Amino acid sequence: MADLSVAAAPPKLDRIDYLPGGLVDAEPRDVRSVFPNPTLITLPGERSAPLCLTTLLHGNETTSFYILRALAERYGDRPLPRSLMIFVGNVEAMAAGVRYLPGQPDFNRIWAQGNTAYHRLVHEVADLARARRPFASIDIHNNSGANPHYGCVNALRPADLHLAAMFADIGVYYRNPATTQSIAFSSFCPAITVECGRSGDAAGIARAVDLVERTMRLDSFPTTPPPDDAMRLYRTVGAVRIDPGSDFAFGDNTAPLSLRPDLETLNFVDLQQGTQWATVRGPVSPLQVVDEHGGDITAQFFVRDGDAIRLTRPVTPAMVTRDRTVIRQDCLCYLMEPL
Numbered sequence: 456m457a458d459l460s461v462a463a464a465p466p467k468l469d470r471i472d473y474l475p476g477g478l479v480d481a482e483p484r485d486v487r488s489v490f491p492n493p494t495l496i497t498l499p500g501e502r503s504a505p506l507c508l509t510t511l512l513h514g515n516e517t518t519s520f521y522i523l524r525a526l527a528e529r530y531g532d533r534p535l536p537r538s539l540m541i542f543v544g545n546v547e548a549m550a551a552g553v554r555y556l557p558g559q560p561d562f563n564r565i566w567a568q569g570n571t572a573y574h575r576l577v578h579e580v581a582d583l584a585r586a587r588r589p590f591a592s593i594d595i596h597n598n599s600g601a602n603p604h605y606g607c608v609n610a611l612r613p614a615d616l617h618l619a620a621m622f623a624d625i626g627v628y629y630r631n632p633a634t635t636q637s638i639a640f641s642s643f644c645p646a647i648t649v650e651c652g653r654s655g656d657a658a659g660i661a662r663a664v665d666l667v668e669r670t671m672r673l674d675s676f677p678t679t680p681p682p683d684d685a686m687r688l689y690r691t692v693g694a695v696r697i698d699p700g701s702d703f704a705f706g707d708n709t710a711p712l713s714l715r716p717d718l719e720t721l722n723f724v725d726l727q728q729g730t731q732w733a734t735v736r737g738p739v740s741p742l743q744v745v746d747e748h749g750g751d752i753t754a755q756f757f758v759r760d761g762d763a764i765r766l767t768r769p770v771t772p773a774m775v776t777r778d779r780t781v782i783r784q785d786c787l788c789y790l791m792e793p794l
């Protein structure tokens with residue numbers, strides 16, 4: 456059934472200094488019984504510089520909710536090893552089970568300049584965090600497609616790289632989109648985003664909880680970068696979009712654009728030049744690659760060969776999704792190359 460929820464405006468930030476007991480029994484759809492509004496939770500711990508955790512930026516990604524629940528279970532009645540500042544983001548979207556509601560922005564695209572009520576809300580969170588000189592920042596997400604666990608960094612500093620390597624042996628460096636939480640926080644502390652597999656994936660939850668526990672107990676980051684074999688690091692070179700005016704399908708050659716049906720299994724697989732991506736009907740290919748400024752760089756990556764669309768160069772796809780809403784709202788995937 457279609458969800459007809461729309462956002463109630465304007466958003467309001469609640470501030471509390473405890474983990475609500477009701478979290479322990481709550482499910483993601485019940486989130487507003489625990490957090491009626493976006494909430495900043497400030498908790499004291501044995502080490503004073505806080506670890507900033509960002510949760511629920513995307514309402515259909517439940518892993519960060521289960522991290523909150525795990526923290527409530529573990530630390531409801533015992534001291535934290537380090538202070539925490541936890542931002543609980545789009546509770547309305549999580550209650551509805553969607554990335555964001557009609558009328559809302561994407562909560563992970565509002566952390567740079569902007570003057571909506573949503574921008575002002577997250578700017579308040581960032582200002583409060585910056586003033587506390589955080590030890591580090593971790594923003595917790597899921598992918599809609601089948602991806603290995605990986606961390607994203609926005610600065611190639613030893614601390615950021617160590618933090619990402621503590622989570623997984625695959626890392627991604629990006630500077631675009633420039634409006635994300637981790638880019639904003641990377642201007643004042645080590646900051647990563649962790650991609651914990653599909654929403655609610657048990658191994659992803661366990662890995663993220665472990666990362667939070669270890670980071671809370673860490674006294675300082677090494678001042679030299681992690682060894683090369685600790686993490687395979689990629690950088691984003693483009694995003695693959697599908698012309699909004701064109702229909703598409705996976706493995707259906709009657710569609711105007713037919714993407715190979717196994718595309719999702721190629722996440723973080725290093726592909727060779729000539730690899731086929733899709734077949735097209737009609738004179739114009741709806742497959743587009745855009746760079747970080749939105750410029751069309753399709754010709755650098757894809758070439759038409761009869762009805763086939765092939766790679767012009769070696770490239771590594773990431774975050775391939777088959778979710779049509781995500782493809783339309785965000786993109787089909789990102790293209791990476793080793794850094």
Ligand SMILES: [Zn+2]
Nearest residue numbers: 513516596597
């Ligand atoms: Zn997300």
